[in-house]
Amino acid sequence: MQVTETLAEGLKHEFQINVPAAEIDAKVDAKLADMKDKVRLNGFRPGKVPVAHLKKIYGRSAAAETVDELIRDTNTQIFTERGFRVASEPKITMPTDAKDVEAILAGKADLTYSVAIEVVPPIELADFKTFNVEKPVADVTDADVDEALKRIAEQSRPYAAREEGAKAETGDRVTVAFKGTIDGNAFDGGTGEGIQVVIGSKTFIPGFEDQLIGIGVGETRVVKASFPKNYTVPTLAGQDAEFETTASLIEAPQDAKVDEEFAKNLGLESLDKLKEAMRERLAAEFSGASRQRVKRSLLDKLDEAHRFGPPSSLVEEEFNLMWNSIKGEMESSGRTFADENTTEDEAKEEYRKIADRRVRLGLVLSEIGEKNKITVTDDEVSRALIERARQSPGREKEVWDFYRSNPNALAQLRAPIYEDKVVDFILALATVTEKKVSREDLLKDDDEDKSAA
Numbered sequence: 133m134q135v136t137e138t139l140a141e142g143l144k145h146e147f148q149i150n151v152p153a154a155e156i157d158a159k160v161d162a163k164l165a166d167m168k169d170k171v172r173l174n175g176f177r178p179g180k181v182p183v184a185h186l187k188k189i190y191g192r193s194a195a196a197e198t199v200d201e202l203i204r205d206t207n208t209q210i211f212t213e214r215g216f217r218v219a220s221e222p223k224i225t226m227p228t229d230a231k232d233v234e235a236i237l238a239g240k241a242d243l244t245y246s247v248a249i250e251v252v253p254p255i256e257l258a259d260f261k262t263f264n265v266e267k268p269v270a271d272v273t274d275a276d277v278d279e280a281l282k283r284i285a286e287q288s289r290p291y292a293a294r295e296e297g298a299k300a301e302t303g304d305r306v307t308v309a310f311k312g313t314i315d316g317n318a319f320d321g322g323t324g325e326g327i328q329v330v331i332g333s334k335t336f337i338p339g340f341e342d343q344l345i346g347i348g349v350g351e352t353r354v355v356k357a358s359f360p361k362n363y364t365v366p367t368l369a370g371q372d373a374e375f376e377t378t379a380s381l382i383e384a385p386q387d388a389k390v391d392e393e394f395a396k397n398l399g400l401e402s403l404d405k406l407k408e409a410m411r412e413r414l415a416a417e418f419s420g421a422s423r424q425r426v427k428r429s430l431l432d433k434l435d436e437a438h439r440f441g442p443p444s445s446l447v448e449e450e451f452n453l454m455w456n457s458i459k460g461e462m463e464s465s466g467r468t469f470a471d472e473n474t475t476e477d478e479a480k481e482e483y484r485k486i487a488d489r490r491v492r493l494g495l496v497l498s499e500i501g502e503k504n505k506i507t508v509t510d511d512e513v514s515r516a517l518i519e520r521a522r523q524s525p526g527r528e529k530e531v532w533d534f535y536r537s538n539p540n541a542l543a544q545l546r547a548p549i550y551e552d553k554v555v556d557f558i559l560a561l562a563t564v565t566e567k568k569v570s571r572e573d574l575l576k577d578d579d580e581d582k583s584a585a
Contacts, residue, residue: 135210138246143219143443146248147210151202157239159198164190195237207247217252219443250443255499258437263562265433267426270574272414277407280414281390284398291383300347300382302332307381308344310355314373321365322373326380337363340375352378361466370466421574426564427555434496434558435489442491451487458483501554508549516545 133155139146164186187194207222225246227233235241291305300306306329312322331341339357347353355375363369395406458479462468469476500506517535521528535541 133206135206139248142441143250143253144248145216145251146246148244148246149203149206149210151206151243153236153239153242156195156198156202156236156243159202160187160191160194160239163194163198167194192237195239199236199243202243203245203247210247211249216249219250219252220445220449223248250445252443252495253440255438255440255496257496257499257503258434260558260561261563263430263433263558265426265429265559265562265564267422267429267564267566268569268574269422269566270418270569270571272411272418273571276414276571277410278390280410281406282388285388285390285394289388290386292386294382294384297348298382300331300344300379301384302345303330303385305330305383305385306344306347306379307383308377308379310375310377312373312375314368314371319368319373321368322375344377344379347377347379347382349379349382352376362464418571418574425574426559427552430555430558430562431493434493438492438496440492442488442495446491447484447487450491451484454483454487455480497551497554500557501550504557506550506553506557508546508553512549513542513546516549517542520545 133152134150136148136150137145138148167186167190203224207224210216211218225248227236227244232241236243294304308327308329309325310323310327312319314322329336329341329344331344333341335341337357337359340355343353343355343357355377356372357375358372359365359368359370361370390403392403395401395403398406400406400409469479472479474482517532520535521531524531535545
């Protein structure tokens with residue numbers, strides 16, 4: 133076998149491999165000799181089938197298997213000897229002419245093929261003990277607890293019928309019946325009876341609720357509104373509609389009281405117990421936000437400390453995943469790049485930078501985990517899978533079976549666990565300083581998800 137490197141440009145390498153016909157033929161004969169004791173053919177006793185006869189029957193399939201094995205084993209040998217970590221699947225170019233292929237499988241011609249790869253560059257890891265990371269933390273105050281309980285109370289606040297002759301105001305709940313038409317024609321889902329609309333809640337299509345202001349019980353008016361361009365029913369998206377709407381009841385919101393009775397309605401024995409439960413819930417929320425902020429800060433430091441050119445194939449793959457998602461979201465919402473104060477070319481450039489960062493950080497985290505023997509156990513994956521299944525009540529078995537029968541999905545479940553374990557490993561070495569911040573500062577959205585690893 134002869135291996136010749138034909139290209140070595142940066143991370144890209146190509147090789148031409150020549151395997152003599154005699155070597156292929158010898159391996160085919162060995163494979164057929166191994167089959168001799170296993171196959172059963174009429175007219176021959178077990179183990180007595182001549183290899184030459186087997187070659188007539190199974191020679192072509194045995195040769196095809198041999199070629200596949202040779203290519204796989206040869207590629208592995210080439211990469212291992214040179215210490216290559218392959219970034220993506222090798223691109224193998226085989227003979228395509230039917231006569232050439234038949235000659236190779238018949239053992240009459242050498243196998244000559246080429247393999248092109250892109251490798252992961254050597255990564256020199258930073259000294260994580262020099263990292264200084266700030267961890268924002270916030271205490272749960274009584275005001276935080278009171279505000280959270282007030283929001284829950286307002287979501288379930290009672291309503292009482294307004295006095296006779298009253299007109300609907302913002303915040304009122306109006307019970308209506310309506311018949312919708314588009315260009316004078318009724319459409320599926322365009323009628324409703326006994327529908328409760330809270331004016332100002334923005335739960336109905338834009339413009340519908342505001343036109344109910346001033347309506348009285350028994351009054352009928354035509355409400356004109358347009359379905360959003362990203363409406364879930366494609367046939368209605370962007371359409372102008374008219375709704376003949378009649379109000380049958382107008383109710384005013386009542387005070388939302390957070391008291392002992394409110395706590396008992398939520399299943400708690402007292403208001404103090406409700407506040408205690410809410411404090412624990414908020415503490416968990418704050419802790420999660422703090423974790424995300426310190427992780428983001430750490431990833432920024434890893435990004436700054438590990439500047440290298442990642443494999444272009446991985447960057448392109450990551451970019452395509454993001455770009456297709458972005459384009460799909462924009463098309464469904466009817467938005468344009470101009471709406472985002474940018475152009476398509478500028479957006480592409482930005483997302484290529486993000487793809488570059490994500491790939492580099494992924495490779496760095498992988499290198500750290502590999503060098504420090506960080507692994508994810510089957511028990512950890514199972515616990516994550518159980519938690520994922522619990523998020524779909526009534527479909528737990530379906531979710532479980534999907535992940536267990538889908539290696540790629542299971543790998544996606546394993547990846548964030550691995551990443552968090554590597555992050556914890558680095559944080560244990562780094563100097564982490566807590567900084568007290570307000571709840572608002574802790575929970576503010578810095579658009580961190582767009583460029584995270």
